[in-house]
Amino acid sequence: MLTYTIRRLCLAVPTLLFIALVIFMLLELAPGDPTAQIPLTVPPEVKAQMREALGLGEPVHIRFGLWLWQFFVIEPMVWIDNAVGTAWAEGKTRVISWQTRAPVMDTVIERLPQTLWVVAMAYLVGILIALPIGIYSAYRQYSVFDQVGTFVTMVGYSVPPFFSGVLVIMIFAVHLEWLPSIYDTTHRVVDWDSFVVQLRQMILPVMVLSLQTTAQISRFMRSAMLDALREDYVRTARAKGLSEWSVVMVHVLRNSMIPVITIIALGLPQVFGGAIITEQIFKVNGLGQLLITAIAANDLPMVQTVTFMLAVLIVLFNIIADLLYGALDPRIRYD
């Protein structure tokens, strides 16, 4: 298992390098010019200096190498400096945003908590709702609960977040005026009342994001349970006189959780992708909103870094899913 883990992690390195290259080349091949917006009154030599300052004077491979160096060496150094108090990164250039002229990573760290709060909460809520629905509708296949549940999850699967988001705003914020439609990120939780305010503003985005999660995971849970319920060992367990509860919740559930858990691990990066739209609707200034504004402002270092970080998440969770599969299912041995 350990050698397999190490091998997978080593294999992830070329994958990530390739992805970084794809993103870099895509940004490179784009016909747009980051200095195109500069007014014509600026003299050409000043414009050339500005291009130089943005790092555009160097050839492509040097700039790609520089970005890799900054992202993989200097940024971790800064982290270590902050944590331990050393001064390794002193005087070294970090990945600088063209928009704010500040290090990209600082902005990312600033935005990360908002996204994490909403995304993690939504994922958790989604899983907690999805599992019981999936289990019960598989156990009572073709019952009214199953039919309704299948239909509702199919609807949740088909309604895109940019419609469900607008819909819940319409119902809960405009019509009923129960909940705020805009997520206030400057809000600080200090006491019970402010915690309630925070909770109230999180309900709608979490609801929209978890609707998607619930739909996907409960469909998987249901079909995994259905497969496991038909197995011979279930009949054996019943024949032995085990209670229905322990047959379903112990024997069947434990076996059917294996594929579901990997789906849960694989799905997490996608939720970050979906959060881009949800953040736009509820005006959460998280990572997704950062990416959109950076794209709109042609801020290539920011776009490169944020997109690459999302790719890292996907690759990482792919590995985690495979490892979990091996750890949970004794039939699968990688060594």
Next chain:
Amino acid sequence: MTDRAGPPQNSSSRSPQQSPWRDVWDEFSRHRGALLGAAIFLFIVLAVFLGPVLWRIDPSFIDIRARNQGPSWAHPFGTDQLGRDTLARVLAGGRISITVGLTAMALGLGLGTLIGVLAGFFRRLDGPLMRLTDLFLSLPLLPLLLVMVMLFREALSAAFGPEAGIFLLVVAAIGLTSWMPTARVVRADVLALKERDFILAARSIGTPRAALITRHVLPNVLSPILVSATLGIANAIITESALSFLGLGFPPDFPTWGRLLNDATVYISDFPERVIWPGVAISLTVLSVNYMGDGLRDALDPRGRK
């Protein structure tokens, strides 16, 4: 993944005089949700493409005196802030959204089938092509799509005109980022198929490789391709709408469902009903296509036949 049961054409010979597609249709029509989904999807496609013949208001006609109206006989879905007829705009938007969905699906499906068949059929290509598929699967797709559209929009609309340029860009972007699941499923089926006796027989009588693929392999992997086609339509429509919703799809004067939804959200506190039409149109289309896919998957899988 590779141990799928044989293709429906050969294995479901319960009634020999009946054609295998008849069996599939019988099974499909037994799935009520799928039948309803197919009917609704057909209705939406017909309404969107033939609707303008019956509903003759120009979607870009501005009647400023009739702006912000609720539903009436003259305007069943109401009008927007410039007095344009919402029904006409939803129909026009659907035309673009569904065309984009179908074309992008066709591109993604073609690419996925090509790569899947090549990887499954030629052992030497299998490794590299599957690594490529894995790489594409690890790309963060929505951010990349946003970046692609943002960066290449100007150049392509200059080259092909605003409408055709963006259409090409959106279709190409969605097609190029959605072929991976098809490639994987097709490869798995081709791998299983390659070991079967009829392929061996065809090979031994000297069938050329191209004919082997087109005559024997492709017809037998049609069922996973059809199922991925339905999922592909749903995915392409949602992606296009998401791009338009984020303001990175078609330009504002070309209505698409996502664009209409985006325009309507600005007025949500005053005219909340306006977001309903395009939103319901997207959701209903995707829902019906998904149900169709579900039914098709059950119908094409001979193991479930009663």
